[in-house]
Amino acid sequence: MRDRNFLLENNAKPIWHPMAHPAEMRAQPPRIVMKAEGVHVTDIDGKTVLDAVGGLWNVNLGYSCDPIKKAISDQLGALPYYSSFRGTSTGPSIELAFELTEWFKPEGMVRAFFTSGGSDSVETALRLARQYWKIKGQADRTKFLALKKGYHGTHFGGASVNGNANFRRNYEPLLPGVFHIPAPSTYRNPFNETDPAKLAQLCATAMEDEIAFQGPDTIAAFIMEPVLGAGGVIVPPDSFMPLAREICDRYGILMIADEVVTGFGRTGAWSGSRLWGVRPDMMTIAKAITSGYFPLGATLIGETVATAFEADTSSFGSIGHGYTYSGHPVGCAAGLAALAETRRLRLDENAAARGEDLAAALAQLKARHPIVGDVRSKGLMAALELVTDRDSKKAADKKTMARVADAAYEAGVMLRVSGNTIILSPPLILTSADVTRIAEGIDAGLSAAG
Numbered sequence: 001m002r003d004r005n006f007l008l009e010n011n012a013k014p015i016w017h018p019m020a021h022p023a024e025m026r027a028q029p030p031r032i033v034m035k036a037e038g039v040h041v042t043d044i045d046g047k048t049v050l051d052a053v054g055g056l057w058n059v060n061l062g063y064s065c066d067p068i069k070k071a072i073s074d075q076l077g078a079l080p081y082y083s084s085f086r087g088t089s090t091g092p093s094i095e096l097a098f099e100l101t102e103w104f105k106p107e108g109m110v111r112a113f114f115t116s117g118g119s120d121s122v123e124t125a126l127r128l129a130r131q132y133w134k135i136k137g138q139a140d141r142t143k144f145l146a147l148k149k150g151y152h153g154t155h156f157g158g159a160s161v162n163g164n165a166n167f168r169r170n171y172e173p174l175l176p177g178v179f180h181i182p183a184p185s186t187y188r189n190p191f192n193e194t195d196p197a198k199l200a201q202l203c204a205t206a207m208e209d210e211i212a213f214q215g216p217d218t219i220a221a222f223i224m225e226p227v228l229g230a231g232g233v234i235v236p237p238d239s240f241m242p243l244a245r246e247i248c249d250r251y252g253i254l255m256i257a258d259e260v261v262t263g264f265g266r267t268g269a270w271s272g273s274r275l276w277g278v279r280p281d282m283m284t285i286a287k288a289i290t291s292g293y294f295p296l297g298a299t300l301i302g303e304t305v306a307t308a309f310e311a312d313t314s315s316f317g318s319i320g321h322g323y324t325y326s327g328h329p330v331g332c333a334a335g336l337a338a339l340a341e342t343r344r345l346r347l348d349e350n351a352a353a354r355g356e357d358l359a360a361a362l363a364q365l366k367a368r369h370p371i372v373g374d375v376r377s378k379g380l381m382a383a384l385e386l387v388t389d390r391d392s393k394k395a396a397d398k399k400t401m402a403r404v405a406d407a408a409y410e411a412g413v414m415l416r417v418s419g420n421t422i423i424l425s426p427p428l429i430l431t432s433a434d435v436t437r438i439a440e441g442i443d444a445g446l447s448a449a450g
């Protein structure tokens with residue numbers, strides 16, 4: 001690799017970064033992360049900080065998981081690549097598909113279609129939903145319903161069901177026939193409702209109204225994250241996802257659970273669907289499937305959809321969709337090792353226990369810092385929403401957010417800022433001492449802003 005000066009000189013010049021303005025990145029180049037160990041990352045200046053971001057919601061097992069590294073290296077030696085397109089299959093992809101359908105049996109998943117990441121998984125689910133209705137002879141069912149503030153990746157399908165204008169405006173027109181209903185956020189919702197059960201009912205009614213307006217027989221699927229991640233860790237009231245499932249059943253609409261973040265224990269349950277006691281028709285997974293060590297994702301398919309495809313005798317059941325890297329043997333080998341470690345270490349239980357520690361620590365920070373308008377968490381996904389004052393709930397500005405993140409970094413903790421929200425998604429191997437360090441880092445950040 002070239003030397004330090006080369007990296008500093010060229011930082012943010014030949015490379016454009018996702019979700020950033022290229023000129024802003026040039027003016028203020030990003031930190032260069034050089035190495036990592038356990039739950040810590042070290043930058044080009046040799047500064048080591050606790051990674052409270054967990055890479056990008058994905059490094060659940062931390063950075064020193066030897067079984068995954070070994071599985072990758074062994075697989076590279078045996079078979080670095082072969083395709084899963086019609087005609088060939090590979091050992092690790094068969095084995096991982098088997099393991100995933102076992103793992104997600106309580107959610108009713110019976111088949112896996114491999115992808116290269118979360119956006120691919122969402123795209124696959126949307127396309128399979130459309131195809132399902134063609135197989136069923138209801139070709140008019142093409143529309144999708146989604147939640148405002150939802151995030152479903154950046155492909156045209158995913159951006160279309162996305163509920164945040166920042167990810168939509170510059171790319172419109174998007175897919176026609178997509179309709180959004182209010183997010184069940186007790187902190188900010190159009191009904192000014194703070195009671196969780198009442199809010200869930202209001203949002204469910206809005207969903208049903210939209211279905212009636214569109215015509216139930218025109219809607220293919222409803223997609224939601226069980227806990228909304230990138231939208232600011234919005235934890236729906238307990239009753240919302242079950243209510244949405246009931247509505248989907250009533251009108252014959254498929255339910256897609258986007259579990260790209262919530263899929264492998266992050267909320268304290270093995271999936272967000274399991275957390276809320278819901279069996280979706282399809283699930284999208286990625287990120288922690290390999291703990292971030294290799295790009296991989298999957299769309300999991302439940303019995304209803306699988307049966308329709310497999311029983312089809314017309315040409316409609318043939319899947320005209322897939323990626324060169326669908327079922328990549330190295331990714332699948334990494335996935336098998338990550339799954340085994342995730343199960344062995346009972347990361348769901350640790351996320352639940354450390355999540356309680358974190359929630360208590362964040363509540364204390366909110367009590368001490370008036371700039372914190374709201375604190376939300378489920379397991380080890382958490383957010384602090386910063387405001388200028390609690391009555392108006394006016395969002396804290398960009399400069400304030402940067403000051404918080406910089407001061408926290410100086411104090412030894414990497415945070416992620418999204419709009420006026422600090423997002424936390426640390427590795428699930430976190431200890432109680434790590435939770436204390438994260439809280440101390442945020443405390444330092446908030447003190448610098450206040």
Ligand SMILES: Cc1ncc(COP(=O)(O)O)c(C=O)c1O
Pocket residue numbers: 117118119120122151152153154225229230258259260261286287
């Ligand atoms: C819920 C959800 N769906 C889809 C995606 C897209 O995944 P990827 O960035 O791997 O394409 C993300 C990414 O953060 C996500 O949070």
